[in-house]
Amino acid sequence: MSKKSEELQAYLKEISLYDHVVELLYWDMETSVPKLGQAAHVEAMTKFSTDSFTMSTSEKMGALLDALAEPEEYEALDDMWKFIVTRMKRDYDKNKRIPVELYEAFTRERAESGNAWREAKNASDFAMFAPHLKKMIERTREITAYTDPGKEVYDALLDQYEEGMDSASIDKLFEELKAELVPLVDKILEAQSRREDAQEDALFRKTFDVNGQRAVQDMLLEYIGFRRDAGCVGETEHPFTLNFNSKDVRISNHYHEDEPISAMFSAIHEGGHGIFEQNVNPDYDNTAAGSCSYMGIHESQSRFYENILGRRRSFWTPIYDRLGELLPEFKEIPFDAFYRRINRVKNSLIRTEADEVTYCFHIILRYEMEKAIFRDHVAVEDLPALWNQKMQEYLHITPQNDAEGILQDMHWSDGSFGYFPSYLLGSIYDGMYLETVEEELGSVDRLLEEGRIGEITKWLNTHIHQYGSTRTPKEVLAAVCGREVSAKPLMRYFTEKYTEIYDL
Numbered sequence: 001m002s003k004k005s006e007e008l009q010a011y012l013k014e015i016s017l018y019d020h021v022v023e024l025l026y027w028d029m030e031t032s033v034p035k036l037g038q039a040a041h042v043e044a045m046t047k048f049s050t051d052s053f054t055m056s057t058s059e060k061m062g063a064l065l066d067a068l069a070e071p072e073e074y075e076a077l078d079d080m081w082k083f084i085v086t087r088m089k090r091d092y093d094k095n096k097r098i099p100v101e102l103y104e105a106f107t108r109e110r111a112e113s114g115n116a117w118r119e120a121k122n123a124s125d126f127a128m129f130a131p132h133l134k135k136m137i138e139r140t141r142e143i144t145a146y147t148d149p150g151k152e153v154y155d156a157l158l159d160q161y162e163e164g165m166d167s168a169s170i171d172k173l174f175e176e177l178k179a180e181l182v183p184l185v186d187k188i189l190e191a192q193s194r195r196e197d198a199q200e201d202a203l204f205r206k207t208f209d210v211n212g213q214r215a216v217q218d219m220l221l222e223y224i225g226f227r228r229d230a231g232c233v234g235e236t237e238h239p240f241t242l243n244f245n246s247k248d249v250r251i252s253n254h255y256h257e258d259e260p261i262s263a264m265f266s267a268i269h270e271g272g273h274g275i276f277e278q279n280v281n282p283d284y285d286n287t288a289a290g291s292c293s294y295m296g297i298h299e300s301q302s303r304f305y306e307n308i309l310g311r312r313r314s315f316w317t318p319i320y321d322r323l324g325e326l327l328p329e330f331k332e333i334p335f336d337a338f339y340r341r342i343n344r345v346k347n348s349l350i351r352t353e354a355d356e357v358t359y360c361f362h363i364i365l366r367y368e369m370e371k372a373i374f375r376d377h378v379a380v381e382d383l384p385a386l387w388n389q390k391m392q393e394y395l396h397i398t399p400q401n402d403a404e405g406i407l408q409d410m411h412w413s414d415g416s417f418g419y420f421p422s423y424l425l426g427s428i429y430d431g432m433y434l435e436t437v438e439e440e441l442g443s444v445d446r447l448l449e450e451g452r453i454g455e456i457t458k459w460l461n462t463h464i465h466q467y468g469s470t471r472t473p474k475e476v477l478a479a480v481c482g483r484e485v486s487a488k489p490l491m492r493y494f495t496e497k498y499t500e501i502y503d504l
Helices: 003-031 035-056 059-069 071-075 079-095 100-123 126-147 153-161 167-195 198-202 210-224 260-278 295-309 320-326 328-332 335-342 359-374 380-395 421-441 444-449 453-463 473-481 488-502
Strands: 231-235 241-245 248-253
Touching: 003 035, 003 059, 003 100, 003 231, 003 241, 003 248, 035 059, 035 079, 035 100, 059 071, 059 079, 079 126, 100 126, 126 153, 126 359, 126 380, 153 167, 153 359, 153 421, 167 359, 167 421, 167 488, 198 335, 210 231, 210 260, 210 320, 210 453, 231 260, 241 260, 248 260, 260 295, 260 335, 260 453, 295 421, 295 444, 295 453, 295 473, 320 328, 359 380, 359 421, 421 444, 421 453, 421 473, 421 488, 444 453
Parallel strands: 231 248
Antiparallel strands: 241 248
């Protein structure tokens, strides 16, 4: 390693210490800090985040990257450091254009916006959050004008979360999916209405001990491969995953006494994110190669565990008795009834509790909302009405209040516009992964029935996780599946699975 690359490595380590503090403050704000302690955390987060930003856009950073980009220095680097220098040079050139005072203001306002969202959701009052949302939209436009001058704002935001994706590509994929999904869902819902069983529903109308739910969560996380020596679990309003590096990955969950299945699948979903982060090449820690910055790829892993694996009968076959031991109410619920429950298709209000099929409409709705915000310039005050209109269009139901409508998600509160399409992109990628896994490992159902889920996790570690951010989404799909992205494999999965379940 050359002297310049050693200098860069040391400088990145110094920056990572500031980032570590920022992540720790965020974790604390989302999981445990009392209401009156929020302001001090916002102040501290603003300071350390701004310090990190200042260092990452400093003249010293620019000089180091310029020196390492020189042909003689660059060619002497290994592949990892070539990626790091190239990626950091690109990001440096973008972020250097953002005025420090603008970044500082955005950091403070983003933290305040998150606090306002929690209060507004608890009060089911969009008006409490509207001024903060308006500020997040304005700041996002302002910052994007610096980072991507001349580029259409929403396409720039999409590319930020899923490199190489723009709205034209996403429109094509989503329309391809909708063409077959809408009639399939209509058939499923018709069959579901004939199958309604009040006696079976009553099996799930009970109070399920929260401590028992936590024990089930721990069992599920261990089963799918989330390592507790490199991870932990907290509690929050809206489950999320956060990582400091591959050795410290944190997930969170939320428990409902009357709906234990929600926490089970949140645990599997966030556990999928966590497994990804724990298995990135540790040499990449605290560099641009570490973690994974492509949110569609990331969501593909959480949703692969949650849906492709977790909603299969075979996933639960080896562990259903254990579920009953930890939550005794499930001893009275027949396995077949549980399987039908976790695959029940129903138009519902809450995205995170939606079945895997109608979930697609929740994401398409949010994607169209974001296009309305950034392209059609719909006023913030008009967004709840537009939300309700689209809920009727796609799911044929209307929220009765803001908490179960436009306030249900936290993402816009921190300026994460362009993130939502990643969820559905992840599911589309999953359809492709599933076909490849079965080509290489054989029947997924057989592996799961025999308790060999570890072999699937190892396959994902080897083919996807270890590479962190060093492969773009297109490169991942080319390397893993040998083809370009398509929604057809996902639709094949949906059609085959739900035709069998509902005798279509």
